[in-house]
Amino acid sequence: MKAWKRWPAALAAGAATALAVGGGNGVVVGLVVAGGCFVMLGRAEPAHVRRERATARSDLPFAADLLAAALRAGAPPDRAALAVGEALGGPVGERLVRAGRALRLGASPEKAWGQLADLPGGERFARAATRSAEHGLALTRTLDRQASDLRVARAAAAGASVRRVGVLAILPVAMCFVPAFVLVGIVPLLAAFVRGVFTAL
The missing domain is CATH 1.20.81 (Receptor-associated Protein)
Incomplete structure (x- = not known):
């Protein structure tokens, strides 16, 4: 895919990630995601x-x-x-x-x-x-x-393609659930741990 076609998709992915994460960390993560998307789209085989x-x-x-x-x-x-x-x-x-x-x-x-x-x-x-x-x-x-x-x-x-489709079908689900798991399950635990450490001090 040509560079001018890759930039809009890469920037949209980066902006969405930056908004989801938020703050200064969001900007950094968004830039990394945009760069990664740009490179991956460049390596994709044209249709x-x-x-x-x-x-x-x-x-x-x-x-x-x-x-x-x-x-x-x-x-x-x-x-x-x-x-x-x-x-x-x-x-x-x-x-x-x-x-x-x-x-x-x-x-x-x-x-x-x-x-x-x-x-x-x-x-x-x-x-x-x-x-x-x-x-x-x-x-x-x-x-x-x-x-x-x-x-x-x-x-x-053909058999390899079928197996690859099965693996690729899991990726969107993982991309939705992993961030949710981190935000709902791990971030509160870390916050409670940090709060407990500061309270003990």
């Missing part, structure tokens, strides 16, 4: 990048199956990549089209298939396709194996 990664994760196994089928039908790797890429579209399709064009222009397999390396699972896919091309292994068998591996990885990623 369009997150959508592209999710689409690529689901499309890549399907693309590997289609490529293997096209190669079995007798299409050369460059034509198979172009045909599958144009049919599939999206982030995987775009990169397959680039890979097919690169192969057609005589680029090395490593450079051509490397077009997919920035996608989730794409680096392993590109490495396997390059190795098959360089060592003369059957690319169709490699693609079948990659499709299976990518499906397993996608299922694992």
